[in-house]
Amino acid sequence: MPNPLDAAAVRAWCGLALEALGRERERIDAINVYPVADGDTGTNLYLTLESAARAVEAAFDGHASAGTAPGLADAIGAMAHGALIGARGNSGTIVAQLLRGMTEVLAADAATADAGRSAEALRRALRRAAASTYEAVAHPVEGTVLTVATAAADAAERAAGRTGGAAEVARAAHEGARSALRATPGQLAVLGRAGVVDAGGCGLVALLGALADALSGETSVTPVAVRADAPLPEAAGCEAATRAAADGCHHADGPAFEVIYLLEAGDDAVARLRTRLDGLGDSLVVVGGDGLWNVHVHVDDAGAAVEAGIEAGRPYRIRITHFGGATRLKEPAMAARAVVAVVPGAGLAGLCAEAGATPVAVRPGEPPASGELVQAIRQAHAREVMLLPNDPELRHTAAAAAEQARTEGVRVALIPTRSAVQGIAALAVHEPGRSFDEDVVAMTSAAGATRYAELAVAERQSWTMAGVCQAGDVLGLIDGDVAVIGSDLTVTATTVLDRMLSAGGEMVTLVLGAQAPPSLAERLERHVRERHLAVDTVVYDGGQHGAPLLIGVE
Structure with missing residues (x-):
């Protein structure tokens, strides 16, 4: 019937x-x-x-x-x-x-x-x-x-x-x-x-x-x-x-990366995006409507494809996959070792891709499932993988993904990174040429030696380790705990930096969020230069939503 x-x-x-x-x-x-x-x-x-x-x-x-x-x-x-x-x-x-x-x-x-x-x-x-x-x-x-x-x-x-x-x-x-x-x-x-x-x-x-x-x-x-x-x-x-x-199959003259992301944008902006991405690569497919789109393209410059999305609207769930090797066959040549990193913003996804890592970009409140991390590990096409969760809340999810990948024959090390700035520090010392265990130790040590902080805006009144905050207050969290409550983003950020650098440090990493004011980085760099001699500062445009600023001190 x-x-x-x-x-x-x-x-x-x-x-x-x-x-x-x-x-x-x-x-x-x-x-x-x-x-x-x-x-x-x-x-x-x-x-x-x-x-x-x-x-x-x-x-x-x-x-x-x-x-x-x-x-x-x-x-x-x-x-x-x-x-x-x-x-x-x-x-x-x-x-x-x-x-x-x-x-x-x-x-x-x-x-x-x-x-x-x-x-x-x-x-x-x-x-x-x-x-x-x-x-x-x-x-x-x-x-x-x-x-x-x-x-x-x-x-x-x-x-x-x-x-x-x-x-x-x-x-x-x-x-x-x-x-x-x-x-x-x-x-x-x-x-x-x-x-x-x-x-x-x-x-x-x-x-x-x-x-x-x-x-x-x-x-x-x-x-x-x-x-x-x-x-x-x-x-x-x-x-x-x-x-x-x-x-x-396509050989070395074909694009090296597959870039996919969801995009919140209007029709006019997407029309301009199509034109720009079409000039960057091939296999361009843009689907959706009513303000939400799924963008897919093959390019050599993954960062440029992500930046085009940022200019058009708000990209998230960014996936960047390297096709692996000069000749892209049905079974790509397996790399000896790769890095998979969960990151909170489009800019950080592009940064990780440029460094050779496979990024999994997420938005606040939309953590990846273990299956998504397993798929990212598979797409890395490597016998050994370093997995950077970059969030304490993802510890169990990442562990489950790592265990699943191990049953498929991939050697996976879960690097205990609790913030994107710790992930940046770990990625900076990653060296595929040394032994797996030595690389794990070096990356774990670099992450552990990086104190992390973030600036956030309180959504409602609540009790914190630093006292009672009101909706709209700027919160400075150091190593996961609220340490400073303020009313101004820049002032609160300088207070957080001073507290972190009081225990010493040689380098400050600033990751700017999508809502960070344009002058924030310059003012903080000047503050570090004037108040903390011999401390270097590096700034990245992370594009993350929710936290206007991430801070790392090494």
């Missing part, structure tokens, strides 16, 4: 899509040769849908607590939003836009269980989804997930007038996508040379198959075909496909 196109169907779709991508993830990773042969398309799609599924469950929970049931618009809107904020890689970002395109139609129509109306709504939703993916990609290429999405919409168009309703439209879209996927090696040379189909298109076929199953009530577990029409010998396995793909 076919199921109606409603909120329950969307919920079932999410669950079935996760199951399908879970089964296909490794096979899709193995055929990932375009646009970069970095072997993570299946994983990225799975993580994107996982975020979408969590958002849908949250929508159902929220309505249940209010004694109501979510409608189709609520469920599909939550799915699209969850995919947008959790999108990973080129393929995940495109799928997020595809879901947003479907939402634009289904949320507006509020399609009912009536077979004819649901079928027509789904047909138009799939057409809008395919069109929106082309709008999101700076330079569309045929033979990719874009082609597969269009073929699915074409097939849905032909089936919309039949009597089977939305379930028949979804099944037709799935079959149309499967046929288009098989043809992709003849449309894109790199796929033909590797003897595989497009990895992103492969994931979309799995996603549409899950939609068809959710609406028909009939589950199909037929594996998605990953081979071209003239396949490699079956005994060769995915490793042979990887080796065959080497001739078609």
Whole structure:
């Protein structure tokens, strides 16, 4: 018995899509040769849908607590939003836009269980989804997930007038996508040379198959075909496909970094951002709307890509991945050692990337989950990894991530950094050329020798170690405890510096937040120079929200 196109169907779709991508993830990773042969398309799609599924469950929970049931618009809107904020890689970002395109139609129509109306709504939703993916990609290429999405919409168009309703439209879209996927090696040379189909298109076929199953009530577990029409010998396995793909992968002349971030910005600012990023690199995909966007680009200058986001609006959840080596194959050459650092701002993310680390940028109140840290460790493509949590609240999360990565064969050291300034100190002494244990000791010692402080603004009246503060007071926290309460940011900062330097110090590190006044750094540098002779000062534009100033004293 076919199921109606409603909120329950969307919920079932999410669950079935996760199951399908879970089964296909490794096979899709193995055929990932375009646009970069970095072997993570299946994983990225799975993580994107996982975020979408969590958002849908949250929508159902929220309505249940209010004694109501979510409608189709609520469920599909939550799915699209969850995919947008959790999108990973080129393929995940495109799928997020595809879901947003479907939402634009289904949320507006509020399609009912009536077979004819649901079928027509789904047909138009799939057409809008395919069109929106082309709008999101700076330079569309045929033979990719874009082609597969269009073929699915074409097939849905032909089936919309039949009597089977939305379930028949979804099944037709799935079959149309499967046929288009098989043809992709003849449309894109790199796929033909590797003897595989497009990895992103492969994931979309799995996603549409899950939609068809959710609406028909009939589950199909037929594996998605990953081979071209003239396949490699079956005994060769995915490793042979990887080796065959080497001739078609990007070499040293391709961009070195993948940069992804969420961005709060207006339409005009995003239009300017697209132009700027298009000049910096390739594989540019910008999806979203209504003030929230997901930006994906491949560049050589990761810092410039992040800075462009800062100029456009407020970037966060920044992920910068180095493709690893001059030749980017499906299995990137493993580095001997890498650093993964959690940082609170866009500027610090760029600083870490320039220093060779893999940053995980977060916003206040949005700490990363252990799975996100595990993925960052994987993307570092190293046999040994130094993990810098840079926050005492992340100690257990980071420990769980490190333990998971160790089960996957990566040697991970958790450096006990409690602040971003301690992370900067640890990163400054990192030396991959020495032994692992010696590097751990040096980085841990550098972090431990750095006292840390931050300036914050009190949100409400409360008791502190320094007395009672009122809403709006400036708080100076030293080593995690409130030590100074003031009314002026600069005056409070100089008091904190004097207290910290009274115990000695040779270098002061100042990390300016997004709300720091322009004159703050100059006034503090002058104060240190005049009051504390022989103490050097270094200033970074961290761009963090919440804390207008971070201070480190070594």
